[in-house]
Structures are given as C-alpha cells and as structure tokens.
Amino acid sequence: SVAVFTRQPEGASGPVPVLTNWVEQKAARLALRFLESAEAAPEGCKEALATHCGTALRPDTSKLSPPSRTPSVALLKEAGVESGDDGVAAIVEDPSGAGNGSLVAVRGASAFAPLLRIPGRLLFNLDTVRRYCDLGMVLNRAAWKKMLDDEGEALLLTCFIYEAAKWRATGKSNWAQLLQTCPRHFPGVPTMWGAHELQHLAGTSVLDEVAMKQATLAAFSSSMQSLLTAVADKHSPIFTEVLGAAVAELSGGEAVDDATLTTAEKIAHVFSEEQYQWARCVFDSRSFHLLHGGARVLVTLAPVADMINHTASGSDVLSRRIDEATGEFVLELAAGFDAKEVPREVVMCYGPLQTWELLLSYGFVPTDDGGVNPHDRLPFTALDGLINVEPPAPAASDDDEEEDEAAADDGYDEQRRAIIAAHGLDLVDQLFIPVDGVVPPVVRAVLRLCQAEAEEFPQLHANPFASGPAYLDERVSETLRSFATSFVDTVAVDDEAAAMEELDSELKSRVAMAFELRRRLVAIAKTVATTA
Structure with missing residues (x-):
C-alpha cells in the first residue's frame, strides 16, 4: 500500500491521511506500471499487488444489484468491441431503451487483465472527428478552424450533434453503436431542471454552476449557428440529409415546401441550444480524459465503456488508456473477477468527486456510500x-x-x-x-x-x-x-x-x-x- 498525506505546514498538527479509493487506485496503477517497466522486478511483487487490489479495490458486491436482464455478448460484438482475452464482459440493455444500460462480467478474470479493447476508429475525439466526420473535416480547414475555440470543445460538441442528426435521419454514422446506446435525455442533470427543482439547490455550489453553464451554452449555440449557416452555404452536400430531416421535424409531418425555410432556420433547429445542452451532458457524463502521445489529453467518448457505472466502494477498473502501439482504447482490470461472483455488474470509481460534482455532471447522488462522500x-x-x-x-x-x-x-x-x-x-x-x-x-x-x-x-x-x-x-x-x-x-x-x-x-x-x-x-x- 502507498500512504499518501496532505501537505501540512510546519507548526501544524501531524499529517492527515487522505488514502481514499481514488488514491488507492492511482497508487496501484503506478506500482503496476513500475513493475512492468522494471528489467527485473522482485519475484512475487506483481502477485502481492494483485492481492492488495483484491483487498483494497474490490467493490462491495453486496451493494450491487443483480443484472436486470440476461447479459448479451452478441451486443458487445455488434458494437465492434473486443471483450478482453476470454470474453469476460457482456452488455445488459436498458429495458426502457433510454440508453442507460450497463456492463456485466460473465466470466472470471485475473487481476490486470484487459476488460475491453475498443478500436481507435470507434472512439469519438478530436482525432477521429477530423478523420471520419464530414463536418469535422470541413471545420478543420484553415478558413473555418480559426473561428473555433482552441481547446476543440466547439468542434467536438458540434460534430457530435451533426453525427447524431445524421444517424437519426439515415441510420448511418461511423459512431452508430456509440449513438445507439447514448441516452437521449438526462433528467437527473441540474442543467436540465426547471426553476422549481433548482430552487431546492439554493446555497450549494451547483446553482451557480448551472447558471454559468446555461448562459455559456446559450451564447455558444447562437454563435455556432451563425458559423454553421455560412458553412452550409458553401458545403451544402454534407448537410443535405441532416437539414432534410430538419424540414420534416419542423413541419410536424405535414407537407412543406423546402424553399419556405431558410438555411439559417434549419441550422437553428438541428443545432439548437437544447441540442448543445444535450451534447454537453453526454460529454460531461460519459467521456474519458485520456493521455495520448505523451502529454496530450484527448477527451474521448468510447462505445460500451461509457456504460460502466460509478461506485464509491471500490473499482473493478484500474486504468483506462490508449494503447500507443495499436491506437485501441483499453480498459484494464484491477482485482479481476472470481468465477463464483459472476455474473455481476462491472463498476468503477469516476474520480475524487464531491457529491455536488457527481450531481452536476452525472445526474445522481451516490446511494452506496452510507451518506458520506470522503471527497465532500x-x-x-x-x-x-x-x-x-x-x-x-x-x-x-x-x-x-x-x-x-x-x-x-x-x-x-x-x-x-x-x-x-x-x-x-x-x-x-x-x-x-x-x-x-x-x-x-x-x-x-x-x-x-x-x-x-x-x-x-x-x-x-x-x-x-x-x-x-x-x-x-x-x-x-x-x-x-x-x-x-x-x-x-x-x-x-x-x-x-x-x-x-x-x-x-x-x-x-x-x-x-x-x-x-x-x-x-x-x-x-x-x-x-x-x-x-
């Protein structure tokens, strides 16, 4: 185990241990990487680390609900995702069809084994958007690129809305599997609440954050609509199907002359403030921040991996990373699964997040932490x-x-x-x-x-x-x-x-x-x- 302490100033009382779930996970990951890179690691070290993960990181299974439906390995294969080395994982569909399914372990697996391997082309991030998304390729050209923010947020959100609209209109997208399992609504996220519910957050940090997010996205969507109208005028073929579907939606199914609607009106419908709010919720609640190519961080959506739910009692996942050799997104197990405990849900710790941060980004307040979040x-x-x-x-x-x-x-x-x-x-x-x-x-x-x-x-x-x-x-x-x-x-x-x-x-x-x-x-x- 690795003892981690807060920095205490000279003259203050002794160090205060802050050895939480998240710190245990990071310490174990660092130890594993060290053992893997060592030319001659001491015998038995990796086994000892696996034992420690089984003690310190294995989730409290008594707090996990059994799968609500039969896990499907076929659904995972259809998504183009490889389930480790032995088919350890499967998908449980959301019976409501709202995209809130889960990932389930159906076989035993050893510590540090790969849980999922997801091909790089199926990931949704700046690299793949610029390569596989028609709108992304256009917006990445110099003439338009200079009008977008340097961080890439505008490109990510806008292209995600574009691909979702194209998929709804045609059933086709490089990210069809990701979009198919993506929630269409986020009722728990406070940015989607009305004034009546928001008043009950008075005095908390959430209320100010909600107001700031809503104001930012309102201005953001307005500026992007103007930009996209100009883009559509010059690159109309890539918008044909998307804007055609917008006409049908705006008309309520009635026959409408396409010419009566301006390009700006169609763009405003497809890339509305509500759609940007939705896309923001998707990224806040389902994205991974992955180190890639040294010091570069890629904000990434990954099909199937984004179905893993949070727990406060441990983590089945030790690391999530991009394999630099293959470009695959790899989820790596911590303690693994005992054959006697499967099938059971795969869970992980989302990070050292306060309760208000979990509510703001993910739309839930933990129910498995005994009412006490160590990060609050x-x-x-x-x-x-x-x-x-x-x-x-x-x-x-x-x-x-x-x-x-x-x-x-x-x-x-x-x-x-x-x-x-x-x-x-x-x-x-x-x-x-x-x-x-x-x-x-x-x-x-x-x-x-x-x-x-x-x-x-x-x-x-x-x-x-x-x-x-x-x-x-x-x-x-x-x-x-x-x-x-x-x-x-x-x-x-x-x-x-x-x-x-x-x-x-x-x-x-x-x-x-x-x-x-x-x-x-x-x-x-x-x-x-x-x-x-």
Whole structure:
C-alpha cells in the first residue's frame, strides 16, 4: 500500500491521511506500471499487488444489484468491441431503451487483465472527428478552424450533434453503436431542471454552476449557428440529409415546401441550444480524459465503456488508456473477477468527486456510500470575503485624514499578502473544510492573518500556524462557528414531505437528490459549529 498525506505546514498538527479509493487506485496503477517497466522486478511483487487490489479495490458486491436482464455478448460484438482475452464482459440493455444500460462480467478474470479493447476508429475525439466526420473535416480547414475555440470543445460538441442528426435521419454514422446506446435525455442533470427543482439547490455550489453553464451554452449555440449557416452555404452536400430531416421535424409531418425555410432556420433547429445542452451532458457524463502521445489529453467518448457505472466502494477498473502501439482504447482490470461472483455488474470509481460534482455532471447522488462522500467539502466561496487580500482600489476621497488611514490599511494588506505568499496560504485547493468537519490548519492560519492586530504581524511572519494570542484564537473560532451556523440556517432541509407533495416521480427524484446534497453539506457545517 502507498500512504499518501496532505501537505501540512510546519507548526501544524501531524499529517492527515487522505488514502481514499481514488488514491488507492492511482497508487496501484503506478506500482503496476513500475513493475512492468522494471528489467527485473522482485519475484512475487506483481502477485502481492494483485492481492492488495483484491483487498483494497474490490467493490462491495453486496451493494450491487443483480443484472436486470440476461447479459448479451452478441451486443458487445455488434458494437465492434473486443471483450478482453476470454470474453469476460457482456452488455445488459436498458429495458426502457433510454440508453442507460450497463456492463456485466460473465466470466472470471485475473487481476490486470484487459476488460475491453475498443478500436481507435470507434472512439469519438478530436482525432477521429477530423478523420471520419464530414463536418469535422470541413471545420478543420484553415478558413473555418480559426473561428473555433482552441481547446476543440466547439468542434467536438458540434460534430457530435451533426453525427447524431445524421444517424437519426439515415441510420448511418461511423459512431452508430456509440449513438445507439447514448441516452437521449438526462433528467437527473441540474442543467436540465426547471426553476422549481433548482430552487431546492439554493446555497450549494451547483446553482451557480448551472447558471454559468446555461448562459455559456446559450451564447455558444447562437454563435455556432451563425458559423454553421455560412458553412452550409458553401458545403451544402454534407448537410443535405441532416437539414432534410430538419424540414420534416419542423413541419410536424405535414407537407412543406423546402424553399419556405431558410438555411439559417434549419441550422437553428438541428443545432439548437437544447441540442448543445444535450451534447454537453453526454460529454460531461460519459467521456474519458485520456493521455495520448505523451502529454496530450484527448477527451474521448468510447462505445460500451461509457456504460460502466460509478461506485464509491471500490473499482473493478484500474486504468483506462490508449494503447500507443495499436491506437485501441483499453480498459484494464484491477482485482479481476472470481468465477463464483459472476455474473455481476462491472463498476468503477469516476474520480475524487464531491457529491455536488457527481450531481452536476452525472445526474445522481451516490446511494452506496452510507451518506458520506470522503471527497465532500464545504464550498469555499462562503469564506471569500474573509480571505480577500487583493490589493485595495485607490482611495477616492481627497480628505487627508482618510488618505492617511487608507495608506495605513494598504500597509497592513501588503504585509498580509507577503505572509500569504511566504507560507503558501494562497493555494485555493487547500482552503476548504473537509467532510469530517475538522478545520485544516491552513484555513485557521488565513483567518488568523485576516483578523490579527498589527502588533501580531511579526509572530505571523514567523509562523502563521501557531496558536495565540488567546483573543485571536477566539476570533477565529467564533468566525468559523458563525460561518457554519449561517450555512446551516441557509441550506438546511426544512419540510421535505411538503416539498414532495403533488410532484411526479421524476420531479420527486430531482428534489430528493437536492435535499440529500444539502443534508451532506449541513452535516459538515454542524460539526464545525460544535467543534470549532
């Protein structure tokens, strides 16, 4: 096992272990790569690592539901995907046809064996879009390429919408199998919620993220519609089938003269804001970020692999990578499967994600973690005003006394900024309150610095983590208690039963997830309020 600890400043209490599922998975993957690359690895090391994975990473199968339908190896083969070396995996279709199927292990498999091998041409990423998508090839030309964002997001989302529209119209696409199993709706993702459900997320980080995403995609879709209208005028053949289907959809099945609809109207229908919202949900919830060609990261959709669900109790998957020699996307097992436990669902850990991040990107709140996500933390935005040490704006007053006071304040702020820089207190990713409610030393240090009198600065310069004097420690504790109490009052769930009245099952599910998210955050805040 590999012990991993948070960086603790000198003078703070001892290291806090953060050995989570995700860290175990990364440590085991690094150890395996080291053993594979070593010229002469010590005998028995790989076997010992496999045993460790069986203990530390094997999911709690008691929390996994049995397959709802008979697993089909044929469906996997139809998708053009190879199931490891011995046909270990199969697909369970979603009986509703909504594309929410799952992957199931149907045979035993050894540790570190390949679970899936997916040909590179079936992957949906920037490389394949520029090679196999008609629209992608056109947009990759210099004349249009300069109008797209450098990160490739516009090209990915737009080409995915294009291929989905073409597949619906003709049944043909290089990515037909991917599109066939792709959900058509994402009812759990908050960007798809209405105002009634969103109000139950008040006080959480999700609400701001939803508003930002919706505004960004609205502007994004509008600009892309203008660009695509110009592209369609110059490259009409690649749009014939897609826009022809748009005419039928816009007419509601009635006979309509194609000439009565402008190209811009057809483009606006195919590449609507709603379609960009849908495509964004697909990538947020089903894509893999894969290292390829050294330091390059490819955002990739992979058929079948995107059907593997999340678990908080372990991970069947140790690594997901592109084989540099073959271009295949390979999923590699961790502990493997015991022949006695199959058939059972294949699951993996999506990453060190907070509950609100799982809800925002994937549309669910975990149900197999006992109500405690080790990655949860109180949103740091609530403390922004307390740690704002940005250089102050120039004083607007002409009064000498006020200018002198402003100058004095500027001096204090300058000292604060110097202390923050000297002791690394500006690392935003450390400024949070974790799931156990124990306030990290770095948060106390920042609060101590922001509330100290001028005479305390020499001590803070030397060690901002040391406690004392008593008045300052009490100020910090009172600030934390006040923050936590205010958070509880703002976010705590009131009458859940009343909120659920007269809601259909889908809306109840959304509101229930919002309440569960708030409960988890409030639990952290209550601990802070009573222990700070």
